[in-house]
Amino acid sequence: MENKINSMKKYKNYIIGAGILIIGIILGNVFSGNDNTKTSHSEEEHNYVQDPVTKLWTCSMHPQIRMEKPGKCPICGMTLIPVDNSSSSEEKIGDNEIVLTAEAIELANIQTSIVERASATKEIRLLGRVKPDERRLFSQVSHIPGRIERLYVNFTGEKVYRGQKIVRIYSPDLISAQKELFEAIRSRDIYPQLYTAARNKLKLWKLSDSQIDAIEKSKKVQEQIDILSDYTGYVMKRNVELGDYITEGSSLFDIADLNSVWVMFEAYEADIPWIQVGNIVDFTINAIPGKNFKGKVTYIDPFVSSSTRVAKVRVELKNPGNKLLPEMYANGIIKAKLTNIKNAIIIPKSAVLWTGKRAVVYVKVPHEKTISFVYREIILGQDMGNFYIVAKGLKEGEVVATNGVFRIDASAQLIGQKSMMNPTGSKGNTGGMAGMDMGGDKKEKETKTEMNDAEMKKMVMIDKSKIDPKFKSQLGEVVDAYIHLKDLLFDGDFAEAKMQSKNVEKALNNVDMLVLLGDAHNEWMKDLKKMNLQVTSIMNAKDIKNQRISFAKLGPELGKSIEKFGFKNSNKPLYLEYCSMKDVYWLSYDKTIKNPFYGDEMPTCGEVTKEYKN
Template structure:
C-alpha cells in the first residue's frame, strides 16, 4: 500500500519538473565554482591578492573600537564580526598614525572650518545691563518753611517742569501773620531797641522771606497771612506729596524735584566681571528706546558692596543730558572692552574651537603638508575668557591651524576609530600582525594595566625605577594638570600623579636619569611651591586667579 502511494506521488508532473530544476542548479554550481579561471565572472586569485595587499583595511569592532586588526575575524572581547574601519587608499604616508583623516568631501559635508592662530593683545569684552536713574546730587525736596494751610498749588501733577524761583504753592499761616505784626512794632521801637528789630528780621529770614519782602512789609506797614513757597531748583517734579487744602507743618515735603540735565546710568556687574572694570574706564551704552544712538561716559563709581540677592555691584556712569533724551528707568545695554595687559602677546583662539572634558581642554590641529585633511588632538591650557574667545597659556604655537567649526564631528570620528579623543585620553590598542595571533588564529584581548599606587609600585619594581612623594602647593584641576605636566617633562620620570586633597605628588622615576630634586625644580619653575623650592613671584603672578594658593 505504501509503495503504491510513493509511485503515485513520483509520477506527478510538477514534482518531476522541480527535481530536474534542482539538479540543473547543482550541476552549474559544480562547474563554475571549481573552474580555476572564470573569465569575466571572477578575478584571478593572484590579482585579487595583489589588490588586497595595496588596499589594506583596518578591521575593528563596532562595540569595542579600541580593537584594531589587519584581517577580518571575530572581536576577541565580545565575539562579534569585525568591520572595516578605514581604507588607506590615498597613498599619503605622511599622515600621523594618531591623526583623524577625512576626505575633502567628508570635511565639506561636516562643514569643517579651520583658522591659523596668532599672538594678540587680548581684550576682555564685558556686557552690562542697567537703567537710567536720576543724579541724586541734583535732586531736591521742596518743603514748607511755615506751618499752615495750602491755599493754592501752582504745580498740580508729577512730571511738570519748574524753574528756580518759581512759586509752587501759597500757604495761609497765622504764625507768619503774628511775625509780621511783631516786625512792624519793632520798627517803631528801632531807636530804643535796635536789637529787637534785628531779631525779628532774622526770624523772618529763617522762614525764607527775602530781604526785599521784609523791607516791603516795614515800609508799607501792611501784613498778610499768605506766603508763597518758591522752587529752590530747576527740574522735573518726580513726586507730588500734597494737595490743595492740606494742612502742613514746618518741614513738610511738598514736591520732589530732580534736575535731569545730567543723569546716571547704573549697571549691574557680576563679581566675575569686576576685575576687568575700574573707575575712569570709558563705557559705551545703547538704549532700547533710542535705537541707533550710542552714548558714552566714564565710570565714576563702583559700589564696593555686592547685592546679596543678585551677586552684583552697581557701576555708575555720569552722562550729560542737554536734550532731555535720557529719561529715568530707561533700559540700557553697555559694552566695555578691557585690555588684559598681563596677557599681552598671547595666543587667542575662538571659543568654538575648544572641547571641554572637565579636567582637560582640547583642540584639533590640522596636520600640514598632507594630501587629504588630517587632524591631531592637542591638549591646551586656557586662561581668561574673552567672551567669544579664550587666551591660550600653553599647548599651541603661533601659526598652528586649528579646527574652529566641526570639532565635535572630528572628535566623534576619533572615538569610532579608537584613537585619543575628548572621552578617551589613553586608548589601548590590540596588537596587530602575526605576533598578536594565537595558535588557532584568534587574537587575545588586551590586558588593562594595573591602576592605583599598587600598580605604580608593580611597574616600578619591574622597570627598576623608584617611587617618591613630594609636597606641592595648588588649588584646582588646572593646577593638577600643570604640576603633572611639569613633572613628566623631566627626562626619566615615568609617572606623576598629584592629589588635590593631600597636596602630595606621587612619582615613579629612573634614578639613573633624574632625581626628586630636579623634578622639584621643574615644578617650581612652572609656578607651584614645593617642600624644596619656591616659585618666583613673576611666574606665580602669571597664574590664573583660580590657581593663586598663597595667602
C-alpha cells in the first residue's frame, strides 16, 4: 500500500514537471520571437532613417516625391530610388524649377537644343498649274457681217496660223463693196481718190491685198469670201456653227498662243510675306517626269481668295515645242528669305507647346550638377518650316527642351507649378504634393479642380491608333482579370473574389505607362489612381456587399480607359452592361447577362448598352 502511494506521488511529480517544461518552452518561444521581430524591425527602421548617405527616396519619373523609406511611388507605382543630395546641397534651386533626375531624363528621352541666331530662310513648297499667257489670248472676230457658208476650222484644239483660211461667208455688204470697186476702177483716171477709197474699204474689212487683187483681176463680183486668221495659236473655243448669221465684230474663235505660258502657283497667306518678285522657283511638271524647270516670280496676286485662303504667284516660261499644256500640274520649291529680318532667334518647332493662346517652352536652368527646367511663355514670329522665329522671350545661348517636353510639363502639373494648363502656378488642383490632400479650403479647391478638369478635357486629344500595342495588350490583361473577378462576384464567392482582386491590382501595376507620352500618360495616371482605389476597397471589404459596391465603381473607370486608349485581347467581344434596378454598369465578355450585383436573386437583370472592339 505504501509503495503504491509512493508510485502515485512520483507520477504526479513527473506530470507537474512536464507541464512546467512545456509552458516554459512556449513562453520562451513567444518572448524570443517578439524580441527577434522587434530587433529586426528596429534594425530595419535604423537602416532606413539613420543611413547617413541615403535619407530620402524619390521616383525617377516624379522627382517631387520625397519619402523617408523605400517603396512604391504613390503616383505611378514605380520603385523609389535613393535621392542624391550631394548636388542639391551645393546648388540653389528656384521655386519654379522642375528638377529631373538623370534616370528620368533618360526614360523620358528628353533632348535639348541651344537657342541660336540665323538668317530667316524657309523652303516653301507650292502647288500650281500651267496656264496660257493671258497676254497671248486672242479673239478672232469677223469684220464683215454675213452668213457662215463653210468652216475650215472645225474643232477645239486645232492649230491655226496667221493668214490661214478659217471660215467662208456670204455677205450682201461685201457684194455692194465690190460693185463700188469696179465702178471706181472704170473712173480711176479721172477720180483716183474714189478708187483708193473703195479699195481701202475692203482693207478695213481685213481682206488682204492678194484677195483684193484677185477680185480686180477676175472682174466678177464674188458672192462668198474667205476670212483669214489674224493670229497663230490653238483654238480654245469655237463660237460659231455652219449657217450662223454673224455681225461685224462677232467672235468666231478664241485662240491661245502657247509659245510662252504662265505657271500659276498657290501660296498660303502665311507664306506670302516670304515670297518676293524675282525669287527663283524650281519646279517639276507631273506630266513630264525627270525634267526640272526653273523660273522667276514675276507677279504676286495682291488679293487672297476668301474661299481657299491662297494668293496666286506667277512664273513666266518659254514653251518651245509647246510641251507645257494648260492645266498640267506643277510642284515648286522656293528657298525664300525674309529681307527685313537678319540674325533672327530661332528654335525647333518641337520645343513649343501650344495652348491656343500661349506658346510655351521649357528652358534649362544652368546648374552644374542638378538638371532642371523652368516654364516660360514666348511670342513667336514667322513660321520657318521646321523652326519658329522667336519675337520675344528667349535669348541667344539659352537651352530649351526639344524632345520629351510634354513629360516635363506633366511633372510641372503634378506639383502645381506653372505649366501649359496652369499658367499661374496655382496649387489648388494638386494641394501641394501630387496625389495627396494637404488640406485647405475645400470649397475653393473643389471649384478650382472642376474648372481645371473642364479646361483639360477640352485640350486633351488622344489618338487611339497611335497608342503602343504593348500598352493595349497589358490593358487587355487587366480586362481579363476584371472579368474573372466579375464572375466570382456573380457566384457570390467572397473569399475567392478577395484573392482575385489582388490579381487585378497586379495586372494594373504591370501596365507600362512609360510607353505613353504627353496627354495619354497624364490621363492614364489619373485613371490608374481611381482604379487602384476601388481595387484596394474590394481587397479590404468585410463582406461581399461592400465588394460589390466598390466593384460598381471599378467597371465604369475601366470602361473609360478602354474608350481612351483601346485594348487588345484574343479577339473576344467586350460589352458594357447596365442594370437599371441598381443603376450600375459592368463589363463582360458574354452578351448573356450575369448580374454580379444580384447573383442568384436576379441573375439576368440587365442589358447590353455598348460593345468595345479591339
